[in-house]
Amino acid sequence: MNRKLTLKIVLVFVGLLFLALAYPMALFMRQEPALSMMLSLYVTLGVFLLLAVRNPPAHRSLILFTAWSSFAHAAIMGYQAIRGMVGRSELVGVAVLVAIGLILLILVPPRKDAEHLPTQVLPAARQS
Numbered sequence: 001m002n003r004k005l006t007l008k009i010v011l012v013f014v015g016l017l018f019l020a021l022a023y024p025m026a027l028f029m030r031q032e033p034a035l036s037m038m039l040s041l042y043v044t045l046g047v048f049l050l051l052a053v054r055n056p057p058a059h060r061s062l063i064l065f066t067a068w069s070s071f072a073h074a075a076i077m078g079y080q081a082i083r084g085m086v087g088r089s090e091l092v093g094v095a096v097l098v099a100i101g102l103i104l105l106i107l108v109p110p111r112k113d114a115e116h117l118p119t120q121v122l123p124a125a126r127q128s
Contacts, residue, residue: 004056007063007107011053014066014100018046057109067104070097 025039045066052059074097081090 003107004109007056007109008053010103010107011049011056011063014104015046015049015053018042018049021046060109060111063104063108067101067108070101070104074098074101 021039022043025036025043028039029036048059048062049066052062056063074094077086077090077097078094080086081088081094
């Protein structure tokens with residue numbers, strides 16, 4: 001399987017996984033408002049990851065953001081789990097977020113692909 005197709009499959013999987021967080025987001029809206037607020041960011045990110053499937057090189061920065069923010073979230077959640085601030089069961093989520101980050105970093109389109117994307121030039125910026 002080629003790298004671009006693998007990336008598209010991963011984007012669909014992660015996008016749907018994040019989009020599925022809409023259900024717990026709605027459930028926790030009154031009991032855990034901070035959790036719901038955080039989940040709303042993941043749901044939104046899931047929508048944009050699904051949109052990125054059409055042309056991953058054009059969405060390289062979104063893919064990188066998803067990877068690095070997954071690492072950041074995993075680091076904080078892992079620290080909280082080790083310190084006993086949240087349950088140890090949260091370490092499963094840490095592993096999932098680290099896996100998402102690693103896979104996306106491995107599959108992110110190279111920068112050279114992004115350079116070949118069509119750019120839109122505004123009329124005022126054109127050289128005559």
